[in-house]
Amino acid sequence: MKIDPICRMEVDEASALTTEADGATVYFCSEGCKDRFLTDEGARLTRTAYDLVIIGGGPAGLTAAVYAATLKMDVLLITRDLGGQAIDSRKIENYMGFDFITGPELVEKFRDQLLHSHYVEHLISEVERIEAIDGGFAITTAEIERFTSRTILLATGMTRRRLGVEGEEQLQRRGIFYGNVQDLAFVQDKAVVVIGGGNSALQMVESLDRVAAAIALISDTELTGDATIVGRVRRQARVTLYEGHKVTAFHGDDGLRGITMRRIGTNEVRELPAEGAFIAIGFKPNTGLVMELVETNDRGEIRIGGDCATTQPGIFAAGDCTDAFGKRIIIASGEGAKAALAARQHILQLRREAKARR
Numbered sequence: 229m230k231i232d233p234i235c236r237m238e239v240d241e242a243s244a245l246t247t248e249a250d251g252a253t254v255y256f257c258s259e260g261c262k263d264r265f266l267t268d269e270g271a272r273l274t275r276t277a278y279d280l281v282i283i284g285g286g287p288a289g290l291t292a293a294v295y296a297a298t299l300k301m302d303v304l305l306i307t308r309d310l311g312g313q314a315i316d317s318r319k320i321e322n323y324m325g326f327d328f329i330t331g332p333e334l335v336e337k338f339r340d341q342l343l344h345s346h347y348v349e350h351l352i353s354e355v356e357r358i359e360a361i362d363g364g365f366a367i368t369t370a371e372i373e374r375f376t377s378r379t380i381l382l383a384t385g386m387t388r389r390r391l392g393v394e395g396e397e398q399l400q401r402r403g404i405f406y407g408n409v410q411d412l413a414f415v416q417d418k419a420v421v422v423i424g425g426g427n428s429a430l431q432m433v434e435s436l437d438r439v440a441a442a443i444a445l446i447s448d449t450e451l452t453g454d455a456t457i458v459g460r461v462r463r464q465a466r467v468t469l470y471e472g473h474k475v476t477a478f479h480g481d482d483g484l485r486g487i488t489m490r491r492i493g494t495n496e497v498r499e500l501p502a503e504g505a506f507i508a509i510g511f512k513p514n515t516g517l518v519m520e521l522v523e524t525n526d527r528g529e530i531r532i533g534g535d536c537a538t539t540q541p542g543i544f545a546a547g548d549c550t551d552a553f554g555k556r557i558i559i560a561s562g563e564g565a566k567a568a569l570a571a572r573q574h575i576l577q578l579r580r581e582a583k584a585r586r
């Protein structure tokens with residue numbers, strides 16, 4: 229893998245666009261970044277002030293970015309990765325236009341739209357700080373770059389919750405995983421447990437069916453996923469189901485060897501051997517960046533209005549980081565489009581007010 233010097237995206241050496249500079253080959257994710265490299269003579273981002281900065285490159289942020297491009301907005305997308313949670317979905321059966329598509333395939337299509345159909349300026353980085361300043365906001369990345377923007381569209385999604393039990397920290401990535409499909413290879417022909425009862429856990433069980441030697445599904449409630457997948461998993465012959473059980477400890481030194489669980493409401497404790505554990509017990513919204521700036525609900529989700537406006541004028545939010553009902557790809561995408569439209573309205577309004585003052 230090579231790194232695009234303009235946006236810092238990892239690119240595949242074999243398929244990336246290239247140019248020669250100072251006797252070396254330089255690799256790019258898109259014509260847009262290559263053009264910027266050629267015109268900027270190798271500078272990274274030369275611009276630092278925008279009308280709109282979108283933070284987060286999941287379905288909400290990517291749709292917002294492409295939408296903003298179609299609206300000819302002056303926009304920069306900053307994200308840790310392209311795809312967000314959607315890339316972990318093995319089987320998407322509820323996105324319009326596709327009877328069935330995998331997460332990586334759908335994200336590839338989003339990525340094509342962002343980089344090739346409509347080039348949107350983008351930077352692969354983590355935003356560490358957002359401050360309100362005169363006339364807008366200042367955004368600082370992990371590389372201490374500072375951008376300013378008149379508006380912000382927050383689409384930072386959610387991250388997975390931890391169980392918080394004995395052995396979980398020590399055995400991270402030494403048998404304990406949080407449901408990324410990339411981690412399946414670590415448990416080939418091994419006994420595994422999947423912890424959780426929602427769609428993510430159930431999808432993980434389905435993905436493990438041809439990989440693991442045996443699968444135990446442990447949920448503290450009845451299975452809560454969509455009826456079709458619950459039905460399929462209940463019929464899966466190699467799955468042993470433990471509903472109403474709580475995992476209380478993970479065991480092992482160099483790698484996971486087993487778990488202890490307790491039947492809820494009883495003292496009945498049981499140990500299971502396992503060399504892999506996938507924890508899929510839900511998510512928490514990534515809203516720490518704006519906790520001081522906008523109102524959130526008791527789950528930490530950003531409160532938004534019908535137009536995705538937050539309680540702070542100029543900050544819009546979309547997707548799983550908000551209190552919008554329904555955590556789904558199509559909903560996050562729709563909210564992203566709506567937020568981009570609303571941010572444009574806000575910027576036009578600011579321009580009208582500035583003109584009236586002159």
Ligand SMILES: Cc1cc2nc3c(=O)[nH]c(=O)nc-3n(C[C@H](O)[C@H](O)[C@H](O)COP(=O)(O)OP(=O)(O)OC[C@H]3O[C@@H](n4cnc5c(N)ncnc54)[C@H](O)[C@@H]3O)c2cc1C
Nearest residue numbers: 284285286287288308312313355385386547548555556557
């Ligand atoms: C295993 C799994 C399977 C799923 N299957 C389905 C399915 O079949 N159908 C369906 O409709 N939905 C499914 N979902 C849910 C769906 O993926 C989410 O609802 C959707 O991805 C939410 O999109 P989002 O853009 O709001 O957030 P996310 O997808 O969470 O994206 C957030 C983005 O923000 C970035 N980010 C966060 N903080 C920062 C920061 N400080 N600086 C820079 N970048 C940041 C992240 O890196 C990421 O790119 C599934 C989820 C999982 C985990």
